[in-house]
Amino acid sequence: MKVQDIPCRTILNPTGGFLGSGFTHTINLYRGCALGNTLCGLYCYAQWNSFHLQGRRWGSFLDVKDGVIDAYRSQYDRLKHPRSGEAKPIHIFMSSVTEPYPPQERTTRRTRQLLEEMSIRPPDSLVIQTHTPLVIEDLFLLQELHTRCRVNINITVETDQPTLPQPFPPHAYSPESRIQALKTLRDAGLHTVATVSPLLPLRDPWQFASNLESSSDRVILDHYLLGDGSPEGQRTERTALPQLLRDTGFAEWTMLEKFHEIVGIFQEVFVDIDRIGVSREGFNASGP
Numbered sequence: 001m002k003v004q005d006i007p008c009r010t011i012l013n014p015t016g017g018f019l020g021s022g023f024t025h026t027i028n029l030y031r032g033c034a035l036g037n038t039l040c041g042l043y044c045y046a047q048w049n050s051f052h053l054q055g056r057r058w059g060s061f062l063d064v065k066d067g068v069i070d071a072y073r074s075q076y077d078r079l080k081h082p083r084s085g086e087a088k089p090i091h092i093f094m095s096s097v098t099e100p101y102p103p104q105e106r107t108t109r110r111t112r113q114l115l116e117e118m119s120i121r122p123p124d125s126l127v128i129q130t131h132t133p134l135v136i137e138d139l140f141l142l143q144e145l146h147t148r149c150r151v152n153i154n155i156t157v158e159t160d161q162p163t164l165p166q167p168f169p170p171h172a173y174s175p176e177s178r179i180q181a182l183k184t185l186r187d188a189g190l191h192t193v194a195t196v197s198p199l200l201p202l203r204d205p206w207q208f209a210s211n212l213e214s215s216s217d218r219v220i221l222d223h224y225l226l227g228d229g230s231p232e233g234q235r236t237e238r239t240a241l242p243q244l245l246r247d248t249g250f251a252e253w254t255m256l257e258k259f260h261e262i263v264g265i266f267q268e269v270f271v272d273i274d275r276i277g278v279s280r281e282g283f284n285a286s287g288p
């Protein structure tokens with residue numbers, strides 16, 4: 001894994017497409033991803049971003065953005081304190097094409113430093129979307145920020161299986177550790193969302209739904225055929241995921257019939273269907 005610093009002049013990126021109806025901006029403090037060689041890297045939509053790759057292999061690099069705080073300050077002040085006209089809303093989704101809590105965050109502290117700055121310059125709302133339980137290390141900071149703006153913590157838990165059969169790569173962090181992180185955050189008064197996205201094969205769907213119901217305020221369910229940002233999951237079909245599922249006896253999980261069956265189980269377990277979101281509408285409902 002090659003880790004290097006890169007300069008950054010703007011950090012609040014206007015949204016469009018998949019997140020455009022719920023958020024005004026995305027923030028990505030890193031480029032590339034340290035988790036790119038793990039299970040989620042297999043299907044990760046960000047791996048097709050040629051501007052970020054610059055000929056490099058997904059999972060082989062992590063660019064750490066420098067100058068993030070200065071960029072946030074100046075963009076924030078222009079949006080919230082314009083020389084003329086009204087202040088603009090800032091509803092942030094962090095992150096859309098990288099992981100905000102890679103293991104390197106423990107030394108770079110890019111995400112932590114930005115959260116500290118946000119407690120001075122709070123957005124209107126912030127969604128943190130992560131694949132790792134490391135977010136709980138910023139628990140006190142998130143609680144403080146939550147008093148200044150709406151904060152949602154989304155943690156992806158795409159399956160209940162600790163491992164999928166070879167040749168699937170391993171998880172970076174176990175599903176159990178991520179569910180425990182959701183519970184810790186929720187018990188601390190933060191708004192938590194389990195994102196089952198994309199849905200992968202489940203061993204016990206009823207128990208999985210029950211575990212997420214007791215650890216999360218909401219759940220968002222998605223299938224790559226619906227939510228990978230391309231018609232009929234074409235982007236994911238370019239990855240090894242669909243064929244590996246078929247080769248390892250999970251072909252039914254590549255079909256929407258199975259997805260709708262799982263949504264039905266979640267609806268029965270959660271009872272309050274307002275706590276369940278599906279695909280694009282579900283993600284955008286986390287915004288304002």
Ligand code: SF4
Nearest residue numbers: 033040041044098099
């Ligand atoms: S953590 Fe997120 S950005 Fe990183 S490889 Fe996994 S899905 Fe992609």
